[in-house]
Amino acid sequence: MVDVSQHELVPDHTVVDDEEIEDVLEEYDIKKTDLPKLQRLDPAAPDEASVGDVVRVTRDSRTTDQAVVYRLVVD
Amino acid sequence: MSSQQTPKTIGSLNFGLMDPEEYREMSATKVITADTYDDDGFPIDMGLMDPRLGVIDPGLECKTCGKHSGSCNGHFGHIELAAPVIHVGFNKLIRRLLRGTCRNCSRLVLDEHERDEFRDRLTRTRELQEDLNDVTKAAIRQARKKDTCPFCGEVQYDIQHEKPTTYYEVQQVLSSEFSQRIVAAMEGDEEEEDSQPVSPQELSDKTGIAASRVQEIISGEFRPREEDRKAIEKVLDVDLTEEDMNKLMPSDIRDWFEDIPDEDIEVLGMVAERSRPEWMILTVLPVPPVTARPSITLDNGQRSEDDLTHKLVDIIRINQRFMENREAGAPQLIIEDLWELLQYHVTTFMDNEISGTPPARHRSGRPLKTLSQRLKGKEGRFRGSLSGKRVNFSARTVISPDPTLSLNEVGVPDRVASEMTQTMNVNERNLEEAQRYVANGPEAHPGANYVKRPDGRRLKVTEKNCEELSEKVEPGWEVSRHLIDGDIIIFNRQPSLHRMSIMAHEVVVMPYKTFRLNTVVCPPYNADFDGDEMNMHALQNEEARAEARVLMRVQEQILSPRFGENIIGAIQDHISGTYLLTHENPHFNETQALDLLRATRIDELPEPSGTEDGTPYWTGRDLFSELLPDDMNLAFTSEAGDDVVIEDGQLLEGTIDDSAVGGFGGEIVDTTAKMYSKTRARILINEVASLAMRSIMHFGFSIGIDDESIPEAAEEHIQEAIDNAYERVQELIETYDRGELESLPGRTVDETLEMKIMQTLGKARDSAGDIAEDHFADDNPAVVMAESGARGSLLNLTQMAGCVGQQAVRGERINRGYEDRTLSHFKQDDLSADAHGFVEASYRSGLDPKEFFFHAMGGREGLVDTAVRTSKSGYLQRRLINALSELETQYDGTVRDTSDTIVQFEFGEDGTSPVRVSSDEENSVDVEGIADRVLDEEFQSAEQKQEFLGERAEPTNLSEHADDWWMAEGDD
Ligand SMILES: [Mg+2]
Ligand SMILES: [Zn+2]
């Protein structure tokens, strides 16, 4: 079986801790549900991610080196 | 002004069902008669045109609010329905509630545990702003699975919905044929061996029913009770039931819904306070105000009523007949018929396009336009009246080209300029000017159409009163003057597919009837002059004008946000012109040189490039260099293939063609727009276009049939190449026929043959092209156009002079037509080149009839493709725009939708605009170069430059009339 999460085009997905979530929510003045979503069964979602977690996606970018996106795990 | 009230803010909006009591409370009158006007033409009291419902006739006074027509918005009335009817708009919700609640106690058939689960899911879905319907649907599905009510134990039956408004309860009851079925089962099935006949005694023993009762049942005299029926069914393995459809009347449903507890519907996502389910069954019908259904008086004095009024007349008539019949004690059948009729009228009053229901029609046979039809569709209230409104101060006419205009300008016909006006606020300083406009009157061009006094009175300026009126104009007045040169307007060509489809232009008033524009703005608008029309909008306030000038003017749109390079640049003849001017660097004498530059701002020639026989001359490149910014340095490869070198604003080497000054990434234009300014780029494009037009006129440029002819020897040569190809095709076919053709990997033999034939014929056309090309001089106009990138390609030339080549439909040789052949002129299964659409002729020599036919087949496919593509992409565009229209970049750099959900944390994930970023990796932003330049400028005269750099902001709001000032300021 191919593990797509190991493919070079799949960016890094990491579950973030509550403290970081708080920082993000405060920075953008939003509720957790205002974040973009990530399905729990998404092949790129980390195994340990459960519904309600927030995942940080760090993508390589030609223009900014790294683009960081936070996503809320939903089912 | 006095009529305007202070704007109010909307606190909140509630969506829900309406309480019938509320209908009655807001009603101005109860409506009881179906008649509208009496014989004298006065509205009948408590009729559909009751004056309490509002006024439409001017002069009359509203009996409810006392206002006159125009200021009275109208008032609702109501009809008391004789019997409840279902509201069609809610037929699905009604079905859902019937299926999910108990038929006896009306409670939601879900236990506490399930309710909690769905309540939780509802809150979660609400937070995530997803579709609540998914949850409520799931809840109903869960409830339907229950056979009995968990609260009262009542058996639940299935609900069948017959669209649009009929509901049945489906029960299993004893079939009328029960005795026959029992007898048949007792006899047993003769064909099956193990089925033995059952005697009445045996049946009695096994079921425990007394033998005499069994006899009575078998004879059909006695109907067995439910438990007996089940026992018999079990013993005899037979089904004694049939479906019984029990119609639920609206009144039954209303009673049912009234008993649903508030907390139960909350689980289904309804708020009981605002939406009690029984309100979906109408007992009162609101009557829209007359202002919503005005009657029109025809030319012959007859009144013609609105469709809604007609429908209301029907409803009231049936309502009355219903009441009369019920009071007279009419039979149930008649009552039910009338009830159904009432339901039909109320249903079609709201929606007259329900499938399965015949639409209510006008006497003429035209279906009535009722409430839903007023809202739905392209011409409906939402898409037609609210999102798409007709606007004032707009004009539309045919466009035509004018190369003498700047690309920022638009030629506006004087008759348009005299209709569109701009408001002048008169003060001491423009008083005389304003008076002059008014004095000119509405017909002479720079005139005025209206004036407005400080007290708010608007006066029309006429030919008669203009002289007199002009003397009355004083500071504080407003004058609506005609459009004049330099005004800013918005110009648009549909389809508006990108930002550059709507740009701001400066007005140049001109005679005749068309809008005129510089040809370099054709690509962004995708306009040509074969009859295209465009729209113009005159801006009506200072903010709009400032915004248009700073953000929307053509020069601000030179760089396209799509690919980050210039979309505006020289086109077609401009390219041919600069190519002729610079390709072989021709020499010009003084007169010629001055003539070339005369449409530009250059009025003094530079030092001569050299002398020839004692007379000075100027080279084409030196003349072109006059247009470049003084300190420009650039090196790139031209379309023609040579290296272009620009140093210190001098073109030293190379041909100026499409890749230098063209749209879609012409290097010089692109660099000027990015490194200098938009204004400089605009001047450059304008002047390049003017110089190019002068040059192409100097050299003369035309194309005719002889420009594609080649010597006879060459034609023979081409014929030879084609004959050779035919031979090779024949060989291929023979190999194939012998079965010796080897298939390519992954292809069948047939496919391989086709591919090889196509390949061979393709090569034949290419070599024909190569032979033809060799005979065209470099100054051949078709070659010049292809080389410079102005228009056309070498393939076009090949097809004109050499050979048109293989025609294709769906990417294959032509294979359709008759059985096993394309035309009846060929033998069946003929695989040769000419039988499958190879056109050996050139366009110049002309096609033979068979070739012409195949060519038309290929051409037709192209036309159909474009037609299909435009309609498909138009629809896709509409859907994309609707999906994306509410996204907005916020001040914190995030992209969010209207509910503040984040879509991107940084616009485009990098927060940059495509026009301010390098367009590809090879041409990355030259950070060091920029730093050097900045430092250089700083070192020259340190403080001054620094101050200058920090403070000089590029003006974006200058009219072209200020160009002299701008040039002097920049001394470039
Ligand atoms: Mg056209
Ligand atoms: Zn009124």
Ligand SMILES: [Zn+2]
């Ligand atoms: Zn119940």
